[in-house]
Amino acid sequence: MALKTLADAFHDELRDVLSAERQLLKALPKMMKKAHSAELKSAFEKHLAETEVQMERVEQAFEDTGKAAKAKKCEAMAGLIEEASSMMEEEADPEVMDAVLISCAQKVEHYEIATYGTLCTWAKLLGYANAKTLLGQNLDEEERTDKALTKLSTKINQSAGV
Ligand SMILES: [Fe+2]
Ligand SMILES: [Fe+2]
Known part of the structure; x- marks a missing residue:
């Protein structure tokens, strides 16, 4: 699709973010499972529920464009998730893994x-x-x-030690 107007760019970016949210919806449960701290687990759980609502809002936002809510693969989110997945395969102390998970989540x-x-x-x-x-x-x-993640990281990074 040619991007001739700002409206075209908006529609394209909206398709991108719809894909990004859908990808994150699948990735968050895996991050939740990998988290050791109960607080971090519940932070991921909370954001998982929020992400579902966010997806619906994005779908509704298409109405103003007069076009169908159709996603277009967000390569950036795919890259961020791929990097997080490979980090999650690393052998790490529980607190260090939590610190790494927070870092990946904050990039997202x-x-x-x-x-x-x-x-x-x-x-x-x-x-x-x-x-x-x-x-x-x-x-x-x-x-x-x-x-919230920044706040949590202060505690978790401390227990991860140096
Ligand atoms: Fe989101
Ligand atoms: Fe988010």
Whole structure:
């Protein structure tokens, strides 16, 4: 599809983030299983539930574009998940594995924050009010998740020692 207008770019990016959320929905249970700390497990569990709702919001955001909600493979998320998967295969002390899992998860959150930030800016410019609200809610959630992980990492990194 040719990207002639900002509306085209918005639609393309929305397809990308739909794929990103779908990929993460499959990856999070594996990260949850691998986490040792109960707090980290529940942080992943919480974000898994949020991710399901986020996917629905993205699907609804397509309405403003007048086009069908169809995903397009997000290669960046595929790469982030692939890297996380290979890290999870490493032999590591429980606390160190938790620290690594947080690092992988925060890379994902930062990617999502960048994407939703752009999408919100574009939605505003395009006058897509509904999409702007829905994507803004996702952006807030990703930012909160990132902050919660930072908080958790302070504790976990300390117990992982040096
Ligand atoms: Fe998300
Ligand atoms: Fe997220």
